[in-house]
Amino acid sequence: MVFIHRLFLLCSCFLVAACLATYDGPGQYNYGVNARLRLRKRQYTQSFIVSSLPRIDGKPQLRVELRDLEKDEDKWNLYLLALSWMQYTDQESPFSWYQIAGIHGAPGLTWADVEPVPGSENTGYCTHVSILFPTWHRPYMALYEQTLYNIVQFIATLYPSDQLERIQKAADAFRMPYWDWAAAPPEGDSVLPLSVGGSPNVEVSGPNGVQVISNPLFSYTFKPFNSSTFPDAPYNTWNETKRAPHPETDPGALSNDSFVALALDNHLPSYQQRLYNLFANYPDYTNFSNEAWIPFGDPGTLDSIESLHDSVHTTGGGGWGHLAIIAYSAFDPLFFLHHANVDRIFAMWQVIHNGSYVVPTPAVYGSHTTSAGDIQDVDTPLTPFFSNETSFWTSDMARDHEVFGYTYAEVVNKNRTEVITAINRLYTTYSPVNMSINSSHTLSSRAGTTARDHRLAPDHSGPLKTKAARWNRHTSTHPPMDAVFIDNTYREWIANVQVNKHAMNTSFSIQIFLGEAPSDSSSWPMAKNLIGTLGVFANNGPHGGMQQGKVTGAIPLTSALMSAISGGEVASLRAGDMEPFLSTYLDLRVSLLDGTVVDATEVEGLRVSIVSSSVTAPTSDDKLAKWGAVETHFDLFA
Numbered sequence: 001m002v003f004i005h006r007l008f009l010l011c012s013c014f015l016v017a018a019c020l021a022t023y024d025g026p027g028q029y030n031y032g033v034n035a036r037l038r039l040r041k042r043q044y045t046q047s048f049i050v051s052s053l054p055r056i057d058g059k060p061q062l063r064v065e066l067r068d069l070e071k072d073e074d075k076w077n078l079y080l081l082a083l084s085w086m087q088y089t090d091q092e093s094p095f096s097w098y099q100i101a102g103i104h105g106a107p108g109l110t111w112a113d114v115e116p117v118p119g120s121e122n123t124g125y126c127t128h129v130s131i132l133f134p135t136w137h138r139p140y141m142a143l144y145e146q147t148l149y150n151i152v153q154f155i156a157t158l159y160p161s162d163q164l165e166r167i168q169k170a171a172d173a174f175r176m177p178y179w180d181w182a183a184a185p186p187e188g189d190s191v192l193p194l195s196v197g198g199s200p201n202v203e204v205s206g207p208n209g210v211q212v213i214s215n216p217l218f219s220y221t222f223k224p225f226n227s228s229t230f231p232d233a234p235y236n237t238w239n240e241t242k243r244a245p246h247p248e249t250d251p252g253a254l255s256n257d258s259f260v261a262l263a264l265d266n267h268l269p270s271y272q273q274r275l276y277n278l279f280a281n282y283p284d285y286t287n288f289s290n291e292a293w294i295p296f297g298d299p300g301t302l303d304s305i306e307s308l309h310d311s312v313h314t315t316g317g318g319g320w321g322h323l324a325i326i327a328y329s330a331f332d333p334l335f336f337l338h339h340a341n342v343d344r345i346f347a348m349w350q351v352i353h354n355g356s357y358v359v360p361t362p363a364v365y366g367s368h369t370t371s372a373g374d375i376q377d378v379d380t381p382l383t384p385f386f387s388n389e390t391s392f393w394t395s396d397m398a399r400d401h402e403v404f405g406y407t408y409a410e411v412v413n414k415n416r417t418e419v420i421t422a423i424n425r426l427y428t429t430y431s432p433v434n435m436s437i438n439s440s441h442t443l444s445s446r447a448g449t450t451a452r453d454h455r456l457a458p459d460h461s462g463p464l465k466t467k468a469a470r471w472n473r474h475t476s477t478h479p480p481m482d483a484v485f486i487d488n489t490y491r492e493w494i495a496n497v498q499v500n501k502h503a504m505n506t507s508f509s510i511q512i513f514l515g516e517a518p519s520d521s522s523s524w525p526m527a528k529n530l531i532g533t534l535g536v537f538a539n540n541g542p543h544g545g546m547q548q549g550k551v552t553g554a555i556p557l558t559s560a561l562m563s564a565i566s567g568g569e570v571a572s573l574r575a576g577d578m579e580p581f582l583s584t585y586l587d588l589r590v591s592l593l594d595g596t597v598v599d600a601t602e603v604e605g606l607r608v609s610i611v612s613s614s615v616t617a618p619t620s621d622d623k624l625a626k627w628g629a630v631e632t633h634f635d636l637f638a
């Protein structure tokens with residue numbers, strides 16, 4: 001590897017490209033002649049070094065949820081303008097959307113002269129199925145945030161003088177937002193925010209007034225597209241990122257974000273249960289962090305933040321969309337919103353389980369600068385993210401996210417108890433835990449949350465206006481307490497999945513239905529009787545010797561079973577009732593992302609087993625559910 005002093009003068013490529021491009025027709029904000037003159041006089045520098053964003057009064061600033069950022073008009077406008085600017089920045093610039101996204105996977109570019117190891121010339125830098133999964137993405141998000149932040153500072157200076165002070169204040173506090181795909185969305189909204197999927201164009205108020213630009217959250221358009229970026233069809237014909245593209249393989253395919261919105265809403269109970277279980281029952285970092293199969297591992301900890309994150313990728317891609325393929329995913333604007341949330345979850349988990357962290361572990365797959373089998377530990381360089389002119393960030397250095405100058409409301413100055421309270425409030429909508437806490441609370445202490453009581457059934461009446469399905473999806477009545485609890489304990493049911501990551505030479509989905517799956521596989525993501533999907537996030541094309549890499553994940557069954565109890569289909573969550581019920585009604589299906597159904601027997605390494613644990617639910621929201629030993633009941637597929 002070559003280490004050189006790097007400070008980029010961006011006035012030539014970055015700025016001129018960005019402002020001259022305003023002549024190139026619609027899509028980009030027109031900052032006006034005055035701004036262009038002022039821009040030309042300035043020198044803008046950005047270094048390859050990922051450093052802390054300036055604190056304000058010594059305090060790191062908050063990354064907020066996308067919908068909250070939207071309510072802050074100045075920051076929202078600056079955000080849209082900066083995203084758009086980055087997307088229109090010349091692809092030759094290392095700080096263009098193209099190159100920052102390109103760090104992750106395709107096209108396997110070399111960033112900041114951080115050279116590949118032999119054999120990894122076409123591989124991105126990202127680390128998956130690795131102990132470094134959460135920590136590598138942390139400086140990656142920080143680099144992206146720093147790039148946006150610098151652009152935001154620049155745009156702020158272009159505002160008319162009577163607005164300068166106000167805008168500068170917003171700009172200083174600017175941090176990238178996250179997208180919480182596990183929290184119940186506000187009344188009437190979908191999990192997929194309208195600002196992301198609602199329209200290819202967006203109105204933005206900037207230094208030169210209100211204008212309509214192409215929505216930088218809807219898609220990224222290559223400028224220009226080089227078909228060798230993504231070697232395989234149909235990606236080599238698409239000049240912009242797509243979600244749920246239709247017709248699927250057509251060069252002129254259009255995104256269908258309504259499809260993605262409905263699918264995400266239908267998966268919300270599953271994501272939320274998975275997340276809650278990760279907080280409550282995964283005190284060990286190795287188990288929590290990544291999806292690598294651990295031989296003879298505990299059957300209660302087969303899920304991971306990586307595996308849950310994979311499922312959001314495949315559902316968010318809506319079939320063949322870019323988000324669903326590892327190497328292409330980072331180009332979709334949703335990627336950074338998704339990963340900021342993963343980082344937030346990691347930060348929350350760290351407060352609760354702060355003693356456990358990265359331990360030396362062999363890499364299952366190689367990356368641009370590492371080979372399979374390399375031992376990765378707290379000092380492994382997180383390439384290509386420089387911490388100073390000669391060294392890279394490491395997991396050790398990135399352990400406390402505040403070193404980057406950002407934080408999250410759920411963790412800032414919060415102790416363990418406060419983080420747990422936030423988790424109980426946000427992520428128990430579909431869980432017996434909610435019943436348990438509620439039943440021991442006076443209603444008055446819950447005032448203010450009753451607005452959500454109306455969302456009892458899914459409403460698929462229109463695109464992007466969907467309401468999230470609640471755990472009692474088929475009925476509006478709660479199951480009786482005694483069908484769920486004995487004292488404060490209930491039985492949590494889970495389908496454990498293990499499979500070869502590259503079994504299909506592309507990403508694929510493992511679905512479990514209660515009762516028979518609908519005949520039309522393209523409707524599976526939004527089927528009412530779908531319990532959950534394990535999305536296996538992979539790359540296109542064969543993976544040679546790496547094919548054997550086995551990954552694991554979990555599909556929680558409990559919330560769907562509570563619905564079945566409410567609907568009178570089964571008497572209780574207890575093993576005596578559930579075992580015969582589950583062995584009769586669970587339906588396992590595997591499909592490729594385009595809906596092609598695959599016989600489970602053709603999926604290398606697939607094994608699905610049904611396990612349960614007796615869980616003690618908290619009676620107040622300052623404690624997490626406590627899991628007992630996990631019992632294996634039967635194999636759904638082996």
Ligand SMILES: *[C@@H]1O[C@H](CO)[C@@H](O)[C@H](O)[C@H]1NC(C)=O
Pocket residue numbers: 226227228229
């Ligand atoms: C497209 O990318 C390939 C590989 O990086 C490169 O060899 C080729 O020159 C590029 N084509 C254009 C038109 O830029």
Ligand SMILES: *[C@@H]1O[C@H](CO)[C@@H](O)[C@H](O)[C@H]1NC(C)=O
Pocket residue numbers: 221239240251252
């Ligand atoms: C992108 O591809 C579509 C479909 O082939 C085409 O109509 C459009 O003009 C292209 N856009 C750009 C910016 O190249």
Ligand SMILES: *[C@@H]1O[C@H](CO)[C@@H](O)[C@H](O)[C@H]1NC(C)=O
Pocket residue numbers: 246256258259262
């Ligand atoms: C988009 O997906 C939704 C949900 O499946 C479907 O109802 C709608 O017809 C699709 N729209 C287009 C244009 O294909």
Ligand SMILES: *[C@@H]1O[C@H](CO)[C@@H](O)[C@H](O)[C@H]1NC(C)=O
Pocket residue numbers: 284286287294297298301
């Ligand atoms: C994972 O979790 C299990 C059960 O909690 C524990 O026994 C094991 O030590 C953890 N770590 C690894 C690397 O398996």
Ligand SMILES: *[C@@H]1O[C@H](CO)[C@@H](O)[C@H](O)[C@H]1NC(C)=O
Pocket residue numbers: 354355
């Ligand atoms: C973990 O938390 C304990 C108690 O709150 C604290 O003393 C310790 O410094 C923390 N450790 C780390 C690595 O943050």
Ligand SMILES: *[C@@H]1O[C@H](CO)[C@@H](O)[C@H](O)[C@H]1NC(C)=O
Pocket residue numbers: 387388389390391
């Ligand atoms: C860069 O950081 C490393 C690790 O923190 C440190 O050992 C080294 O002295 C630093 N180099 C410079 C030039 O500051």
Ligand SMILES: *[C@@H]1O[C@H](CO)[C@@H](O)[C@H](O)[C@H]1NC(C)=O
Pocket residue numbers: 415416417418
């Ligand atoms: C956590 O913080 C809250 C609010 O500041 C405080 O009431 C509580 O005593 C703290 N708990 C612990 C264990 O420090």
Ligand SMILES: *[C@@H]1O[C@H](CO)[C@@H](O)[C@H](O)[C@H]1NC(C)=O
Pocket residue numbers: 184424425426428429434437438449452621
């Ligand atoms: C229970 O679910 C409701 C509805 O999502 C939520 O408002 C509440 O915060 C959850 N948690 C508790 C502890 O009540």
Ligand SMILES: *[C@@H]1O[C@H](CO)[C@@H](O)[C@H](O)[C@H]1NC(C)=O
Pocket residue numbers: 434435438446447449450452453478
């Ligand atoms: C718990 O209470 C909250 C607030 O009153 C309510 O929104 C929620 O529906 C209740 N959940 C259950 C499972 O009863």
Ligand SMILES: *[C@@H]1O[C@H](CO)[C@@H](O)[C@H](O)[C@H]1NC(C)=O
Pocket residue numbers: 503504505541542543544
């Ligand atoms: C994946 O690719 C390998 C290597 O080309 C091939 O042997 C295998 O049959 C392929 N698997 C599937 C399911 O297509």
Ligand SMILES: [Cu+2]
Pocket residue numbers: 309313329339
């Ligand atoms: Cu990802």
